[in-house]
Every structure is written in structure tokens, then in C-alpha cells.
Amino acid sequence: MNPSNNFLYTYLNNASPTGFEASGQQIWLDYIKPFVESYFTDNYGTAVGVINPEHPFKVVIEAHADEISWFVNYITAEGYIYVRRNGGSDHMIAPSMRVNIHTDKGIVPGVFGWPAIHVRKEGKEDAPTLDNIFIDVGARTKEEVLEMGIHVGCVITFKDELQELNGKFLSGRALDNRIGGFMIAEVLRKIKESNIKLPFGLYVVNAVQEEIGLRGAEMITASIKPNVAIITDVCHDTTAPMYNKISSGDQSAGKGPVLTYGAAVHKKLLDLIIATATENDIPFQRAAASRTTGTDTDAFAYSNGGVPSALISLPLKYMHTTVETASKEDIDHVIELIYKFLVEFDPGFDFRYIV
Numbered sequence: 001m002n003p004s005n006n007f008l009y010t011y012l013n014n015a016s017p018t019g020f021e022a023s024g025q026q027i028w029l030d031y032i033k034p035f036v037e038s039y040f041t042d043n044y045g046t047a048v049g050v051i052n053p054e055h056p057f058k059v060v061i062e063a064h065a066d067e068i069s070w071f072v073n074y075i076t077a078e079g080y081i082y083v084r085r086n087g088g089s090d091h092m093i094a095p096s097m098r099v100n101i102h103t104d105k106g107i108v109p110g111v112f113g114w115p116a117i118h119v120r121k122e123g124k125e126d127a128p129t130l131d132n133i134f135i136d137v138g139a140r141t142k143e144e145v146l147e148m149g150i151h152v153g154c155v156i157t158f159k160d161e162l163q164e165l166n167g168k169f170l171s172g173r174a175l176d177n178r179i180g181g182f183m184i185a186e187v188l189r190k191i192k193e194s195n196i197k198l199p200f201g202l203y204v205v206n207a208v209q210e211e212i213g214l215r216g217a218e219m220i221t222a223s224i225k226p227n228v229a230i231i232t233d234v235c236h237d238t239t240a241p242m243y244n245k246i247s248s249g250d251q252s253a254g255k256g257p258v259l260t261y262g263a264a265v266h267k268k269l270l271d272l273i274i275a276t277a278t279e280n281d282i283p284f285q286r287a288a289a290s291r292t293t294g295t296d297t298d299a300f301a302y303s304n305g306g307v308p309s310a311l312i313s314l315p316l317k318y319m320h321t322t323v324e325t326a327s328k329e330d331i332d333h334v335i336e337l338i339y340k341f342l343v344e345f346d347p348g349f350d351f352r353y354i355v
Contacts, residue, residue, distance in 0.1 A: 017155045196343055
């Protein structure tokens with residue numbers, strides 16, 4: 001396996017739940033260190049690699065590192081565990097899923113249990129909710145659970161690993177958005193291998209805590225104070241059954257990166273990205289955001305008196321499940337689009353609308 005693929009699988013298979021991203025951030029930092037001149041982390045764990053750190057003009061490319069998860073919320077006398085969300089975890093998919101509970105003693109395996117079909121009354125079945133999903137760790141008492149190192153506040157992730165589908169797609173948990181961290185790392189690798197000298201400072205940011213409100217991006221943009229920011233995240237592939245294109249738009253995995261229009265997206269910067277895609281024959285799709293993009297783009301755009309920001313999204317099937325699925329070609333195209341934009345970008349560009 002080549003170094004890029006080894007990094008991809010190691011990084012994607014590692015757990016990096018919101019607020020507990022340290023191990024994933026270390027994997028990411030270790031991979032990018034040969035490609036940057038300096039790097040740093042902030043107090044909450046956002047990791048940043050820098051090229052040309054002395055240059056006064058600062059360009060950010062960013063993804064977020066955290067994945068949705070659960071917290072232990074209540075342990076019954078019989079040893080069953082009830083949970084609460086850490087980010088937008090989906091209670092509907094939980095029953096029968098295998099999980100890892102992260103404790104100070106190490107990982108404890110468990111399963112989301114569910115009553116057998118034989119004992120459920122047809123037509124009167126309870127749907128999974130936060131009130132009735134529970135985890136079984138093979139204990140019969142609360143004391144036994146506590147002896148395992150499990151306590152209220154322990155974080156829980158689904159147990160699942162990355163796989164390929166038909167040689168064309170990657171499928172697994174937490175592509176939202178560690179695949180973004182992979183893509184910006186690969187942009188760094190391409191810059192290093194091309195021996196290109198950028199005429200600005202480049203800050204490659206892998207931010208924490210996006211899933212609970214863009215918090216990592218809020219903190220790091222205040223520290224860096226960038227002049228321009230390009231964010232990469234995921235958006236919905238709406239071609240699968242049960243999606244509504246009227247409300248969610250028409251985006252398809254395999255047809256290229258999605259470029260978003262919206263108030264937080266700076267139109268002049270978006271136009272430059274579209275021109276880059278067009279001139280380099282990189283396929284792309286378009287989407288529209290209402291009020292906010294719901295991504296770290298919003299945090300960067302509205303910081304520091306206003307930072308010209310844009311969003312490049314990877315179409316993703318089945319978001320916030322353990323089988324999030326993305327096109328390998330789209331991943332390559334996102335990497336190429338960001339790389340080509342940086343190579344061609346003139347830091348003297350005037351982003352003002354009114355002069």
C-alpha cells in the first residue's frame with residue numbers, strides 16, 4: 001500500500017469523536033509534517049500545518065476532524081447503558097450496531113441491543129428513539145459496568161472500517177469529515193512534490209468540534225486571522241432512494257465537487273474557484289445554501305471583520321451513518337481543484353465589491 005493509501009485507511013479507521021480528537025489529530029500531523037515548514041495545535045486540538053509562515057498574506061484551506069458519537073448518560077442497576085448524542089448521531093440506525101466505549105482503561109466493546117422480532121407486536125412496534133436505545137457490554141450489574149472503567153461521560157463510537165465498493169467508492173463511518181482531512185493533506189503533498197513556491201502563507205487547518213457548532217473553526221480563525229479561507233466538507237448525494245431533490249438539490253457522487261452559493265460564500269472567491277475548475281477541466285456541481293452553509297465556512301466568513309470564504313464539498317451518500325459513501329474520482333477532483341487554485345491564486349486580488 002502506498003503512503004497515501006496507508007494514511008487514508010489508518011486515519012479513517014481511527015476514532016476521532018467530537019471533543020476527543022487527539023489520536024486522529026496526531027495521525028494527521030505525523031503525515032503532514034514532511035510537507036510543511038512549521039505546525040502548531042491550539043488548546044482544544046485543532047492542528048495546523050504552515051507553508052511560508054513569515055508571509056503576511058494568509059490563505060487557509062480547512063476541513064474538520066471530528067466525528068459524531070455518543071456519551072454514556074445513564075447506567076441501569078441491571079448493567080444496561082443509555083446514551084445521549086455527541087453531535088448529530090442517528091438513533092434510527094443504532095439497534096444491532098457494534099460500538100467501542102472509550103475509557104481510561106482502554107476500549108470496551110459493546111452492542112446496541114434491540115428486542116427480537118419474535119416478541120414485537122406487528123403494527124405496534126416501537127421505533128428506535130433516544131429514550132429506548134441501549135448498550136449491552138455483557139454486564140449484569142451497574143457495579144460490573146463501573147469495574148470495566150465505564151462511567152457517565154465516556155464517549156462511544158460505532159465499530160466500523162473503511163471499505164471499497166465496486167472499485168469506485170469508499171464506504172465507512174466518519175468520512176464526514178475526516179475524508180476532508182485526507183484531501184487537504186494530499187494538497188500539501190502535491191505542493192511539496194511539485195516544488196512550487198507559493199506567494200503567500202498557506203495554513204492547512206484540521207479543525208475540531210465542527211459537529212457541535214463550528215467551535216474549532218471559531219477558535220482557530222481568531223488565532224490565524226486569515227485573508228482568505230477555502231473550506232472542504234461533505235454534502236448530500238441526493239440520487240439514492242428517499243432523498244428529495246426539490247428541497248435538498250441535485251448532487252451526485254461521481255460528478256465532481258459541489259460548489260455552494262450562499263451569503264457566507266464570497267462571490268468573487270467562488271468565481272475564481274469556478275474559473276480554476278473550468279480552465280483545468282475539473283468537473284463540478286452547484287448547490288445553494290439558505291441563510292448558512294452549516295459548515296465551518298460560516299465561522300471563517302464572519303470572523304475578523306469578514307474573511308472571503310468559499311466551500312468545496314464532496315458529495316456523500318448516507319451521511320451520519322456507518323456506511324457513508326463517496327466517489328474516489330470526486331476525492332481526486334477536490335484535491336486537484338484546491339491544488340490548482342492555490343498554484344494560480346494571486347494574493348493581490350481585490351475582494352472588495354465596492355471600491
